[in-house]
Amino acid sequence: MNFRSLEKSVSTSDSNIVIELEKMTNLSEVVINAQRDKFSAVTKMKDIDETAIYAGKKSEVISLNKITANKATNNTRQVFAQIVGLTINESSDGGLQLSIGGRGLNPNRTSNFNTRQNSYDISADVLGYPESYYATPTEALDQIQIIRGAASLQYGTQFGGLVNFKIKSPAKKPLEIVTRNTLGSYGLYTNFTSLSGTKGKFSYYSFFNYKQGAASDRTLISTAGTFLQT
Incomplete structure (x- = not known):
């Protein structure tokens, strides 16, 4: 016990046979953080955030720095893998369009979600085809906020809900x-x-x-x- 296994060839003609065993080193506990980060990558919105009330609403917040996804190509299935109830339409090899939908509605160009960037509408209409205007690069994002349920009481008519892309905060250093x-x-x-x-x-x-x-x-x-x- 507490020694490593040893295999050694010896000759019966040897008068003295010396066998030295190497003592094992007991390591402290090993904590794997990757699985923990995977579970903590999706959280909920606060009940009250500045002037917005999210209590009683179904919400998810995706932390982009914790997920395992191909951010260079905006791989939608990887980015939204832990969000239940979304319909994803993959029609662009380069991730030029995210194409997500909810509640069984058409995901083409995310037309049934009110889509915002830093809380401002991307398209001219509350509902429309925001990805005809612009699709935020995943590498520039800090969070993706998804609000469903009773969100219409706060943001107007939205059948699918709200998707808000939060851009990364500026660095604390000058450059x-x-x-x-x-x-x-x-x-x-x-x-x-x-x-x-x-x-x-x-x-x-x-x-x-x-x-x-x-x-x-x-x-x-x-x-x-x-x-x-x-």
Whole structure:
């Protein structure tokens, strides 16, 4: 006990046979955090958040820094894998359209969700085709908030509910540059570059996203956004 196993060939002609056993080292407990992060990646909205009341509403919050997903291609099935009741339509190889729906409604271009970015409507209409205007790159997101149930009392007519994409907060340092390049099959190439920082009471977060793929009819897309806070 407490020694490692040893296999050694010896000769019967040896007068002295010395066998030295190596003592085992007992390790402390091993905690695997990956599974814990997976379960904590989806949480609920607070009952009261600033001027909004979410008590009694079905809500989910996806923390993008905890999920295991292909963020470079906006892989919708991976991003929303833990959200129950969503219908996902995969029609874009490069993740140019998220195409999610709820309550059995048509997921084409997320047309039945009120879709927002930082609590502002992406499209001109409350309900419509927001992804015809813009689909927020997953790499630029900190959270995805999904509110269903009685959300219509707060946000107007929404049959599917509300999806709100929360952009990452600016870095605390004066300047931070993050760039990621992804290569994949079918000529996939993506570049995501963000520039952010905080100087006194002024903070900023800006990003540029470029995608290219040879196998899709949507071969090229580039998006850019800048968000300022004072």
